[in-house]
Amino acid sequence: MELRQLEYFQMASRLRNITRAAERLRVSQPNITVAIKKLEAELGIQLFDRSQKQLALTPEGAVFLNRIELALRNIQDAVLEVNDYKQLQKGTIKIGIPPMMGAYLFxxxxxxxxxxxxxxxxxxxxxxxxxxxxxxERDELDFGIIIISGASHNLQLLPMTTSQIVACVPAGSPLADKERLTKDDIATANVIMLKEGSFLRQTILGKLKEQSITPNIVLESNQVVTIKGLVASGVGISFLLDMVLEDAPGVKAIPLEEPLFVDVGLAWKKDRYISKAAQSFIDFCRDTLRKRESGNNAAQ
Structure with missing residues (x-):
């Protein structure tokens, strides 16, 4: 039984798709298929139910996955710790960033x-x-600079800033004259929405659902520059953080009738071993925040 076989099985189980697992691991699809078949032959069990349209674990496969998840995590942490003991002047940090934060905060x-x-x-x-x-949560990243509001208790959080979710409307439209955007304004407008996996999308759609509103989504994009351009061109309205609208020609930011604020910050898994490289990033972020707070206090 090889470590690579276990890693391939783990990723295929998580994504429920061998093609996507191959893309994520940057290997060919046949490599993963062959590795899993060898693993099944060695164990003498079938790990996946291949009669379903979507890849699904058998009961035996689910038990096996549960056992190897912890083992693989411990191996990853052991490698990190040993590398730290070698005191190499080198290190790697994997950071996840939403497009909005990637362009304007990070x-x-x-x-x-x-x-x-x-x-x-x-x-x-x-x-x-x-x-x-x-x-x-799956130990695929070291950090995430994300919207931390409502995050899992399994994540350690370092708040960095607070931002408001605002409506973006064309500067020349009648909506641009309003002080607040109402639910009726949203209900009758064309909407450009962030794609699945976005906290803002989930939050906005959840609020609209509470008010029995189904928005008319005409386009979806995770590219903030594209969204602002579409809004400026009059294609529709959208919802973004106010931090990204400081320089947005042709776009007017309007607060919502019920203001929505979110906390943005650094997040990492609580029970993971923190390498020296990762710790240096945490310390740097904390030091940056302290300096910013000191500067704000001195200015007051």
């Missing part, structure tokens, strides 16, 4: 961190906040 942090720790390699993974939370 660059300010990353540029300063990279200057101070140029020997560390940082890999960025763009997804929505909800998807990043799930990947942190």
């Amino acid at each position: 660059p300010k942090i990353f540029s300063s961190f990279q200057k101070k720790y140029s020997h560390l390699d940082i890999y960025l993974h763009e997804e929505g906040s909800m998807s990043i939370r799930e990947q942190l």
Whole structure:
């Protein structure tokens, strides 16, 4: 039984799709298929029920997955810890960032961190906040700079800023003259929505559902620049964090009738071993926050 076989089985189980697992692991689909078949032959059981349209675990497969999840996590942590003991001047950090934070919050942090720790390699993974939370829980990422409001108790959180969810409307439209956007305004408008996996999408749709409103979604995109361009062109309205609308020609930010605020910050798994590289990033973020708070207090 090889470690790679277990890793392939784990990823295929999580994604319930061998093709997607191959893409995530950057290997060919036949490699994963062959590895899983060998694993099944060695165990003498069938791990997947292949009669379903979607890949599904058999009861035996579910038990096996539950056992190896902890084993693989311990192996990953052991490798990190041993590498730290070797005291190499090298390290890798995997960070998940939603497109909105990636474009407007992270660059300010990353540029300063990279200057101070140029020997560390940082890999960025763009997804929505909800998807990043799930990947942190599955130990696929070291950190996520995400909307932390309502995050799992399994995640350690470092709040960094608070932002308001606002409606983005064309600057020349009648809606731009309003002080607040009402549910009726939203109900009659064309809406450009962030894609699945976004905390903002989930929050807005949840609020609208409470008011029995089904928005007319005409387009979906995770590219903030694209969304702002579509709004400015009069295609529809959208919902974004106010932090990304400081420089948005042709777009007017309007608060919602019931204001919505969210906390943005750094998140990581509580029970994972924290490598020296990862700890340096946590310490850097904390130090940056302290300096910012000191500057704000001095200005008051």
